[in-house]
Amino acid sequence: MLTVKPRLREILKGRGLTQGQLSEMTGIPQASISRFDKNEQHLDWHLFSIAKALGVTVEDLFEIEE
Template sequence: MKLTVKPRLEAILSGLGWSQSELSRRSGVPQPSLSRFDSVERHYDWHVAAILKATGATYEELFEVKETEEGVE
């Protein structure tokens, strides 16, 4: 099995009507880190925890997780 994880921060922000600056203010995560969140493969644990706490989102809302069999996409 292979897991593919795709961040969905922009969708969360859009749903809340928040800017990255607003989330940065509420979460303490630097705005430049937020601007790259959906395009990077690795995230600091504290960034994820702070974003989840500030937005009230679940992990499943913040990240789209897909399972595939190895070698099949």
């Protein structure tokens, strides 16, 4: 069984960015970014927009444990 957890908080912290700044970079409402970070909701286009804005892959946004 796979366990998948978002790594967004860790990535943002490492780059000195806030959810609000990421919201401005992507056009995604900050509340939606917060829901993603809490593993509550993942809209496909949000994942791709966040990954593109941060210069990472979609897979990089998650910690995957088997």
